[in-house]
Amino acid sequence: QVQLKESGPGLVQPSQTLSLTCTVSGFSLTSYSVHWVRQHSGKSLEWMGRMWSDGDTSYNSAFTSRLSISRDTSKSQVFLKMNSLQTEDTGTYYCARNGGYRYAYFDYWGQGVMVTVSS
């Protein structure tokens, strides 16, 4: 069955770089896109970026120059790297599979990884 699982450090120091991995199973990264979405402590959701099935990427301009998304199809993994972290980057980070064609929506989500930015 389709599964996504995020992994990464729970604590990052301010100004440092966050590195997260999304490991997927039950589908191919060359057939489906994967998004990254974050949530601040139970509040609303914020779309960060997308790894397209052809390897292209799209980013939310709110994270311009700080965010990078890449993948390793042989390992079924999508990576998120975001630098210059601040306390306001604290939250839960999710990876989610894209379910649509004409429109983008998220049909499967990972469990999320809680990231705290603190010294």
Place this chain on the structure above:
Amino acid sequence: DIQMTQSPASLSASLGETVTIQCQASEDIYSGLAWYQQKPGKSPQLLIYGASSLQDGVPSRFSGSGSGTQYSLKISSMQTEDEGVYFCQQGLKYPLTFGSGTKLEIK
């Protein structure tokens, strides 16, 4: 960016009651709207996509409607397991954007 305005922010409903949540987009999103349910400590789950298509496995008491800039999610008979926070999301233009959420509780 397309702004998604969701209302109400919270509501409580009795078992068996019909519940409606609204979502307004700042521009026409041509039915590119999805609804999600999130329970405490869990990731969001897709309920509706394309404004009115029911995701596989979602109970038929959930339905979505709307067009243009105005959309709604209806729960035809509130159940205890329907408690949670509901989000709308537009999938037409990047950046993809979400509503601020509606917290639904049992009265």
